Amino acid sequence: MDLFDSNSSERASLPRNMIENSMFEEEPDVVDLAKDSTAFPTFPALDPDEVTYEPRSSRLLVRGLGENDMDDDEEDCESSARLLGMSFMNRSSAHRSNSSPYTRQAPPRSCSRPSSRTIVVCVLFLVIVASVTMVFYFLPGCTFTKAGCRKPNKTNPMEPVYPISTNGDLFPWAQLRLPQSIKPLSYDLTLNPDLDKMTFTGRTVINMSILHSTNRIVFHGANINITKATFKLGDGQASDVTVLEYKPRQQLAVNFSEELKAGQYCVLTMEYSANFSNAYDGFYNSSYIDEDGNKRVLAATQFEPLSARKAFPCFDEPAFKATFLIKISRKKTYMTLSNMPKAKSTNLSNGLVQDEFEKTSINMSTYLVAFIVADFTPNTKNVSETQVSVYSVPEKNGHTEYALTITSKLLEFYNNFFDINYPLKKLDLVAIPDFLAGAMENWGLITFRETTLLVGKKSSLLEKQVVASVIAHELAHQWFGNLVTMRWWNDLWLNEGFATYMEYMSLQEVSPDLETGNLFLSVRFRALDKDALNSSHAVSTDVNTTEQVEEMFDSVSYEKGASILLMLNASFPGDQQFRKGIIEYLKQFSGLNTDTDDLWNSLTQTDKSTHHMNVSQMMTSWTSQKGFPLVTVNLMGNQVTLTQEHFLLTSDNTTHTSSLWNIPVTYVNDSCSLAPECRQVFTLKNKSDTFKLSKNVTWLKLNYKNTGFYIVDYGKDGWSVLTQALISNVGVLTHEDRASLIHNIFALSRLGRVPFRQVLNLLKYVSADTETSPVTEALLQLNNIYRQLEKRQESNLASRMKNFIMIKFRNLMANQTWEEEENVSKQELRSALLEMACSLNDENCIQQATSLFKKYMQSNGSLRIPGDLQQTVFTVAGQSDETWDALFNIYAHATYDSEKRKMLKGLASTQNPQRLVQILLSGLSGSLIQTQELPLVISTMCQSFAGCLFAWDFIQENWDRLIEKFPIGSFAIQTIIKSVTFQSSTQAQLNKVQAFFSGLKERGSQMRSVQEALETIKLNQRWMDRNLPTLRRWL
């Protein structure tokens, strides 16, 4: 697709707010500073197809006037003036300046401190100007010009609005996305990291092909200082060139006085220096304390989404795929790793060693490049044609065995499932002590947190489940993402939705003992909760700023993406249909970039032969619009009426959407409700539809096992009948269906569709339920209400809610043992129940946990607390001063990371103000607590009222330092914002949150997570207003 063409076509439907530029455009005798060669450096004419437009929402840039030399006040004045028709003023005013109409000698000063007379004059003047502007608006812009109206087929493009480079020259590009005229083919990267000085130098050689004739090369670079650059065209001589930089968009460019002709090849060579990043992206340094207490330093990379440009100059967009040849120098005591196997090592004259890696055998996107300089040790095994190694710091090498085993199984599974072998000769999985994300799928060199890769020999299945899930996810990316890549970040879900879906799907086959089903079910519930908000977005959505790129890494791309793939797979008649389509898609687009339609087309093609479901038509309704449907069912004898509407939680009752989905509605009934064969499907495409059952039934349960991404309302009578059925026999529905009823009824109560009395009614059955997913869902929902009451300081109601929860689940809680438990599902149930019991101060629970912690301390590390009980035990230990200190001491010396994280949560659950502050500050400085754990610390503290107050103060005071570490919009920032706000429900809390975030302006006020937070608080507030009387009466 030609980006330029699409831009020039936008010219026709110019947005209304661009009108001043449009009028300006038609002015034949306005001096264009950019074209005035005497006033500005020479600058080649534009390729006609490379026309750009600066959106009004970004800073206004007047031609030739950089944004840097306009201060905010002036800009405000100038913008307002322009909106009121400055173009017209310039066009007709007798006071036009000699030099240019857009020099800044006379921004209307009345904007700053006007006298009343000035105001009157100004208002009169502006009214006149506005009226005349409106006349001009409706007349063709050219009516009053000397030249008159041009013929409509004029070819002159819209003038682009260019920014100013750091050196004062015009920067020849004005968009976030790079031009398409140059295609990088291969990179030679040489990197010389200095781990003592925390700096590195590099040399990047980019071989490129010229696709369209152009006068410039535009690419990316950030925080790198280019010291020398040469350019070579075809077989010509290399000559020095100047590299221009435009920092706000992290772009670099080289201008040429003569046009580079399409079809030619060229080479750009750059030498540069940079500091290691001290955040978690780019080429960053990290350290850890080894067994002997020595500090060890290492350097690693994290490039997705936008940080390859911080390590080397490059075309840093997923569609610019190329090959890479990487060389890294190191001290002899270190080792290096990169995507490809090492080809050779050379001793350098300065005593260092240079490792050279094989050139990548396949074209790949820049965000997948990776390299590491460290002193890790491997654990290796050959699987099919691939050498698989798991690397860790030397003392944790004993914790790599499980990862190696499960990776081998998964690799074989995927090779077979995708019918395409993993294409590289080696696959390294590396545990990095300091790592923000869970893991990163760099091709051939997957990086992990220690927690998500390492497990001790005695670890429980529940702990292994975490590691296996993350590995399964990252391995799936080697095909989905690495082999076939989304064209742009708007379709990130093609990477993440798929990898998330495959992670559950593959593990059900490869390691059914891990029982990932409950986890996937709860993930789908949370995705529904988030997607119900008005601030949600379509799975495939516009992405126009760097913050928006970061924000795509959210539950819609991951969990909703995975959920709709599950729904699609479940709606196919056989289990091979989906797989065939996927194989088709991967083979057709191997090594290329795609968008969402490509996937649906592949799946539609394979489906044609058997039954006629138009996948593309169905799935587009799920990826192109935000939210999901609420399906209301009405049963009359054997006649069923289904109605769909947008399930939209909004505090603004006037918001309505006319969205329609193509929903494969599944259902079971009272005579056949458990086995998969009971399931029947009706495709609901219209707002409402009716069908007949073969016989009369008492009830229907829709959305069998909750494989569909929608919520169901059964109506007052429908809910009562289902509740009665469950009260008389819990086993009348599958546990997934019971959990789905619980989730749906709470959601409907939040929507205001179902009275809370009805929710309590359904919960009557729950004491008899002993299965994990319905019980944990009910606990989560009730806990959320309890915490909200606590944070409103409704202490009386909160304690009644506490009693309610304890009464409902007391028997089940009392039945839990404190010994090792083998079954994953039972572990999940036990940990949820006991964590809840202890957090509600259940005496028996606290006593058991305390005594287990004491035994643990006395055993000096020989006793292991069962993995699923660790969180409960450490959280109880975190509550008393004496045990908190002991826990902190163990934490400081613990090496095993999954356990260590649970200790940290225990520590952060303290109510002691001094300790809360201590934890937050050491998390920020990264001294005793790694900064990567701050989001975890904050979300733990926010479980309690007091903890959350401290966390909130901390966030406000340290916001700038937080966004230095975690990019605006990133998942870490999303987590922090959500944690600190999602259980607030009062006007005072809303006001505080609103005041703080709106004051941030460009430092984060525009984030989607801020909108989500405000919306959530308003919804909580609405729910409380409506339901407090019910709670008072019934609890």
Ligand SMILES: [Zn+2]
């Ligand atoms: Zn992923």
